[in-house]
Amino acid sequence: MSRKNLLNIIAILSTLGIICWIISDFYGGMIIYLISYSSIIIPIIIIYLISLVETIISIAKTGFTKNKIKVIFHSALITTIIFVNLLQSELLKSKQVLSATLKDDLFHYTLIFRENGNCENQASGFMGFSETFHGKYKFVGDTIIFKKKPYDNNFIPDTLLIDKKENAIFKGKDESGNFSRKKEWLNHFEIN
Numbered sequence: 610m611s612r613k614n615l616l617n618i619i620a621i622l623s624t625l626g627i628i629c630w631i632i633s634d635f636y637g638g639m640i641i642y643l644i645s646y647s648s649i650i651i652p653i654i655i656i657y658l659i660s661l662v663e664t665i666i667s668i669a670k671t672g673f674t675k676n677k678i679k680v681i682f683h684s685a686l687i688t689t690i691i692f693v694n695l696l697q698s699e700l701l702k703s704k705q706v707l708s709a710t711l712k713d714d715l716f717h718y719t720l721i722f723r724e725n726g727n728c729e730n731q732a733s734g735f736m737g738f739s740e741t742f743h744g745k746y747k748f749v750g751d752t753i754i755f756k757k758k759p760y761d762n763n764f765i766p767d768t769l770l771i772d773k774k775e776n777a778i779f780k781g782k783d784e785s786g787n788f789s790r791k792k793e794w795l796n797h798f799e800i801n
Contacts, residue, residue: 616663620679623657624686626650631693657686703727707771709778709798720759720778720798722746730759753778769798776800 630650664679673680695701703725710719716734723729730742744759753769770779770788781789781796789796 616660616667617678619656620660620664620682623653623660624682626653627657627686628689631689707778707800709800711780711795711798713795718765718798719801720765722753726756728755728759730765771800773800 630653660679661683664676664683667676668680699705703723705721706724707722708719710717712718716732716738719729719731719733721729721731726745726747728744728746730744731739732742733739742759742761743757745756746753747756748754748771751771751773753771755765755767755769758765758767766780766782770790772779772790775790775792775797777792777797777799779788779790779797781793783789
């Protein structure tokens with residue numbers, strides 16, 4: 610195998626490795642992935658960086674046409690990063706009408722309500738954990754009723770109360786079934 614073919618294979622494999630890492634949610638839990646997969650990911654990153662530097666040097670010496678395969682694959686990584694960031698940005702989503710955050714010791718839960726009736730619950734926490742749950746809602750007066758809850762258990766009930774005076778969205782109810790409007794730990798989201 611020639612040196613040129615070996616360098617092309619290294620560029621291809623390392624680029625594909627990093628693209629797979631990005632697709633497997635690199636942005637949400639980078640620290641967890643580094644700890645869990647450090648024996649796989651760190652070598653791929655090092656090999657990719659070496660390949661990138663070698664490609665830049667080779668382009669400077671011999672031009673683009675002699676390094677076509679490496680340029681295509683390194684460009685594919687840049688395109689993937691731009692595409693993933695565009696998908697995660699607010700550019701392609703409906704306008705936010707309300708957002709609020711509940712903070713506990715290890716996690717933050719941010720509810721984002723959008724004009725089109727969709728909502729997101731962005732849960733983030735310890736060691737870089739991040740997950741987004743999607744749901745649907747409707748406003749009925751000062752209440753929020755979820756058609757589809759943005760959570761996979763009963764942590765967030767299917768009805769919430771908006772209290773603009775308290776700048777909060779309450780989730781907790783008292784013994785008689787009425788919403789408790791007293792701010793207590795884990796019973797409300799602070800409106801952002």
